[in-house]
Amino acid sequence: MKKLYLLEDAIISPLGFSTKENIQAIREGKSGLKLQKPKFTENQFFAGIIDEILLNRAFSEIGSIEKFTKLEKMILLAVKQVLDKNKNLDLSETALILTTTKGNIDLLKEPGDFPESRLKLSELGKVVANFFVFKQTPIILSNACISGGLGLAVARRLGNSGIFKNAIVVGADLVSDFVISGFNSFQALSPEACKPFSKERDGISLGEAAAAMLVSFDQPQNSANISLIGDASANDANHISGPSRTGEGLYKSIQKALKEASISAEKVGFLSAHGTATVYNDEMESIAFHRSGLQEVPIHSLKGFYGHTLGASALLESIITKHSMLNNELFASKNFGELGVSKSLNIIQSNKHKEIYYALKTASGFGGCNLALVFKAEKE
Amino acid sequence: MSNQFHIQDWVKIKNGEIFNSGKLIFESTEKELTLFLKECYEFLEIKYPKFHKMDGLSKLGILGSEIIFRKNKSTKDTALVISNNASSLENDKQFQESTKTFASPALFVYTLPNIVLGEISIKYKLQSENAFFISEDFNAGLLKDYSESLLSSEKTSSVLCGWLDLQNGEYDVFLCLVSKEKNIPFSEESLKKLYCAENDKPTHRT
Amino acid sequence: MTNLHTELKESIIEQLNLEDMEPADISNDEPLFGDGLGLDSIDALELIVLLEKDYGIKLTDPAQGKEIFVSINQMAQFIEENRTK
Numbered sequence: 141m142k143k144l145y146l147l148e149d150a151i152i153s154p155l156g157f158s159t160k161e162n163i164q165a166i167r168e169g170k171s172g173l174k175l176q177k178p179k180f181t182e183n184q185f186f187a188g189i190i191d192e193i194l195l196n197r198a199f200s201e202i203g204s205i206e207k208f209t210k211l212e213k214m215i216l217l218a219v220k221q222v223l224d225k226n227k228n229l230d231l232s233e234t235a236l237i238l239t240t241t242k243g244n245i246d247l248l249k250e251p252g253d254f255p256e257s258r259l260k261l262s263e264l265g266k267v268v269a270n271f272f273v274f275k276q277t278p279i280i281l282s283n284a285c286i287s288g289g290l291g292l293a294v295a296r297r298l299g300n301s302g303i304f305k306n307a308i309v310v311g312a313d314l315v316s317d318f319v320i321s322g323f324n325s326f327q328a329l330s331p332e333a334c335k336p337f338s339k340e341r342d343g344i345s346l347g348e349a350a351a352a353m354l355v356s357f358d359q360p361q362n363s364a365n366i367s368l369i370g371d372a373s374a375n376d377a378n379h380i381s382g383p384s385r386t387g388e389g390l391y392k393s394i395q396k397a398l399k400e401a402s403i404s405a406e407k408v409g410f411l412s413a414h415g416t417a418t419v420y421n422d423e424m425e426s427i428a429f430h431r432s433g434l435q436e437v438p439i440h441s442l443k444g445f446y447g448h449t450l451g452a453s454a455l456l457e458s459i460i461t462k463h464s465m466l467n468n469e470l471f472a473s474k475n476f477g478e479l480g481v482s483k484s485l486n487i488i489q490s491n492k493h494k495e496i497y498y499a500l501k502t503a504s505g506f507g508g509c510n511l512a513l514v515f516k517a518e519k520e
Numbered sequence: 521m522s523n524q525f526h527i528q529d530w531v532k533i534k535n536g537e538i539f540n541s542g543k544l545i546f547e548s549t550e551k552e553l554t555l556f557l558k559e560c561y562e563f564l565e566i567k568y569p570k571f572h573k574m575d576g577l578s579k580l581g582i583l584g585s586e587i588i589f590r591k592n593k594s595t596k597d598t599a600l601v602i603s604n605n606a607s608s609l610e611n612d613k614q615f616q617e618s619t620k621t622f623a624s625p626a627l628f629v630y631t632l633p634n635i636v637l638g639e640i641s642i643k644y645k646l647q648s649e650n651a652f653f654i655s656e657d658f659n660a661g662l663l664k665d666y667s668e669s670l671l672s673s674e675k676t677s678s679v680l681c682g683w684l685d686l687q688n689g690e691y692d693v694f695l696c697l698v699s700k701e702k703n704i705p706f707s708e709e710s711l712k713k714l715y716c717a718e719n720d721k722p723t724h725r726t
Numbered sequence: 727m728t729n730l731h732t733e734l735k736e737s738i739i740e741q742l743n744l745e746d747m748e749p750a751d752i753s754n755d756e757p758l759f760g761d762g763l764g765l766d767s768i769d770a771l772e773l774i775v776l777l778e779k780d781y782g783i784k785l786t787d788p789a790q791g792k793e794i795f796v797s798i799n800q801m802a803q804f805i806e807e808n809r810t811k
Binding site for chain 2: 141180241242243245248249259260261262265266277279280281282283284290294297298300301303317318321322323324325326372373374375376377378379380381388389392396505506507508509
């Protein structure tokens with residue numbers, strides 16, 4: 141299968157309204173997680189929420205703030221940034237791949253002036269496509285927390301046969317009362333800012349973000365570039381909300397992705413894990429990584445910066461991975477204290493310089509799904 | 521490249537009827553969804569108590585898969601490429617309702633459309649590629665292109681693909697198994713034809 | 727068997743969608759999780775909700791569930807000692 145080049149990207153998150161701002165914030169160790177008072181939950185919790193005033197201020201420059209939902213404004217800002225850097229892109233030939241777990245689910249509780257149909261992801265897709273006049277029907281994926289990364293794999297798999305040369309892949313989700321209630325009923329929300337892979341970890345922090353990236357099969361002019369060269373997903377076939385204790389699906393995904401990329405585990409220079417900070421997820425990942433021979437690879441989770449951004453997470457975190465590879469820098473795993481999983485891992489504890497040639501991004505989600513993506517850096 | 525893969529078997533569940541490879545195998549006048557689904561479950565003699573804990577979408581997925589996999593052995597890598605219009609909204613509304621008093625974890629777990637892929641994977645022990653797409657209507661082209669890409673690149677040797685929609689108590693299921701053995705050529709046209717058969721008119725949602 | 731035992735069994739059957747089961751099918755000391763009734767982690771979370779909804783008991787630490795939900799007997803005893811409804 142052909143390489144898929146990762147071109148311009150944009151991140152709209154509590155850490156900033158551009159990839160540049162986000163990377164700078166991460167470099168400085170700034171987290172987007174803020175304390176939230178208990179609304180209907182028993183306890184306080186932390187979440188990364190985008191300030192609506194700032195969002196509206198930014199969006200008012202490109203569209204009418206009353207006509208679009210919060211999620212739509214986030215997505216449209218992200219896609220606009222990517223398109224502004226690619227004015228020559230032929231939108232009639234560019235696919236739009238939109239990934240989200242819950243879309244405009246906040247409308248279920250507070251519809252405002254929006255029709256019920258806006259709850260439908262196909263309507264969300266239309267809103268985005270029509271704003272920019274994409275000609276092709278958006279391809280919409282909703283596959284739990286691997287969605288954003290699966291979007292990249294889908295772009296590569298579909299485009300490989302020549303159906304399209306370029307695609308804009310978007311991943312976005314909100315911190316909604318719906319989702320807060322749900323994870324709270326699961327007893328899965330930490331009362332503190334989440335601590336991936338740590339001994340004291342006790343649950344997730346939620347986050348919201350929109351991430352967008354232009355991908356292409358055409359080799360970019362820049363000799364320094366990042367491409368997707370291996371991708372695989374596999375279900376655990378174990379439980380719909382708890383991960384496999386042996387990390388079966390994740391292990392399989394990693395093996396297949398590495399095989400497709402024709403590299404061995406030793407070649408992987410950096411691993412961006414899912415690391416949601418639940419007791420079970422992080423333990424499962426450590427087992428899968430160990431089984432794959434990845435225990436020495438520098439690894440982090442970005443959930444301490446963003447919280448779990450659900451459908452956006454795997455795409456957002458792939459974008460950060462891409463820039464780590466381009467800039468030869470590794471970012472520390474925020475809120476990591478003492479290792480709290482049964483298998484040893486090489487958790488990145490402070491920012492450092494490293495030349496990375498191959499990186500692995502993994503993700504797992506409800507429904508037992510797992511995903512592994514292998515990225516390659518071509519250096520100048 | 522085209523006609524390399526073939527549809528081995530297919531199932532339709534709609535308007536109280538179940539069709540398998542074009543043959544009517546079950547019908548019921550039961551209008552209430554949960555009761556209808558239970559009738560199908562009993563008709564198929566599925567012995568799987570977990571069924572009753574599932575949401576409507578997952579139950580429909582299990583029923584459809586059961587019919588397919590009873591006649592056609594699945595392999596561990598049989599990929600699942602399923603789509604719909606309503607995502608999991610039918611169950612989402614029920615969960616939302618529960619949050620008014622006590623949010624139900626058993627309902628929350630089904631507030632994602634891909635959970636049905638997980639339920640199918642667990643029952644038939646599939647550790648395979650999953651993808652859940654959302655579209656306004658049945659998109660034969662997308663299902664064909666994506667399933668074909670998985671098969672051609674040998675990420676899998678068979679795919680269960682189709683449409684699994686549930687909204688306002690109305691269900692519309694069309695699942696088919698695709699692999700290399702020669703049968704009905706797997707194409708956008710053949711998918712559309714099979715999906716629309718046994719319907720008065722193609723299903724359309726506004 | 728007290729009213730509470732029967733009531734508990736009926737609630738569990740309904741709340742956990744244990745289709746075609748009657749209270750008589752669940753014995754008071756049979757394990758609810760693992761072998762026995764075979765409930766899983768989501769069922770455990772639903773039982774925590776049941777404790778609050780029907781008996782006004784809020785578990786301060788969800789991990790307590792492991793000791794309470796061992797059997798109907800254990801659950802009934804805990805409820806008797808802690809119920810506020």
